[in-house]
Amino acid sequence: MTNRQKSASFQHYLLNWYSIYGRHDLPWRQTTDPYHILVSELMLQQTQVERVIPKYLAFIKEFPSFSKLAQAEQSEVIELWQGLGYNRRARYLHQCAQQVAGKTFPKTLKELEQLPGIGPYTATAICAFSYNQPVIMLETNIRTVFLYHFFPGQTSVKDSDLIPYIIKTLDTQNPREWYWALMDYGSVLKKLTGNHARRSSSYTKQSKFAGSLRQVRGEIIRLLTQASELTEIELQTKITGDKRHFPDAFLQLQKEGMIRHGKKSTSGGCRWHL
DNA sequence: CTCCAGTGTG
DNA sequence: CACACTGGAG
Incomplete structure (x- = not known):
């Protein structure tokens, strides 16, 4: 098989897997509104999907748009964030809303990364999930998939080694669905085979929480x-x-x-x- | 007890 | 580059 054929078969396998087992029902997958995508991504950065769902629904109900959020008091925003952890991200989200209120929301990676709380991953997530742009997205579930399939047994694998594989396999016709599939598959793989993302050079262990x-x-x-x-x-x-x-x-x-x-x-x- | 994840700061 | 940032699940 040529590399092109391997990539195509990996794509077909994964897209078929996603059509059967994917989380098509997730609330932030029913929208392309960049506000909704941003709220969900900020929450998902730090928290399991099941815990985010009710918080996300409550949040967008209370603050349905950037302008509504921009007008809110910080205390209200932090109160709605309660239980998600990393409270300063609630503040970043509030600040994002205030910075973009009355403007069109940015569409490029560079502009998005200027906003507080938006780094390389979240910027690509907005580009892919909101605008369906063929960006190179990298987060723990995606690393898990590529490490498992293309780097078995290897340790300290750098993101720069993964990127060629991401580019080769990316479904440029539908990056949005492709990345949904990769992330869902990665999270299942993690449950079934352990966390292969630990073999990434980007992996870090967190420090103790109790007594901290x-x-x-x-x-x-x-x-x-x-x-x-x-x-x-x-x-x-x-x-x-x-x-x-x-x-x-x-x-x-x-x-x-x-x-x-x-x-x-x-x-x-x-x-x-x- | 161990595990977890992207962003910001120093 | 190293480390801090939370809270819940297993």
Whole structure:
């Protein structure tokens, strides 16, 4: 078989697989609206599909467009994000909306990557899923597929080694469907055969969560979502994680603009909110 | 307990 | 380049 034939047969196999086993029902696959695609991709960057579905539906119901989201208070946006983790991404999404409000949403990788929270992957996802552009997309499920099929046993495989295979096999007539198929297949492959993306040079292991500073950050955000306004002392008292991290976590969140204080300070100190 | 993933920052 | 960022599933 020639390489062209191999690519064609891989394509046919995968597209057939997708027609039978693919997640055709996912809500963000029923739309090409770049706003919907962006919301879903920001959420999916960090969270399993099943957990994203209800959050995504609630989010676009509350904020159906860039302009509606742009008008919202940051606290409302973070509250709707609760339970997804990585709260600063809610802030990036809000900032994206404010930056593009009243303009046409960007259509090129370069322009998209200028927006907060949009890096190389998310930019390609918007180009493929919203605009059906034949971009070169690379994320963990796609890496899993190519490592499994074309790099068995090899370790520290660089993305630059994968890219030629992505280009060769890309269905340029329908990149949108092709990448949906690759991602669904990759996630199934991962369940069946283990995480081959670990053999990618891009793979990194995350640090411990229990007892960490980010556990305390998460707690502060959650407390302020529930109580709306609390003093620094009240927050510190309610933290169940490692209290030694509280001062750093509190300062970080202020600097990032995740939490802000009211104008008046009382005898108990400033009251803080999202 | 271990595992997870793209973006931003230093 | 290394590391931080969350919260849930297994």
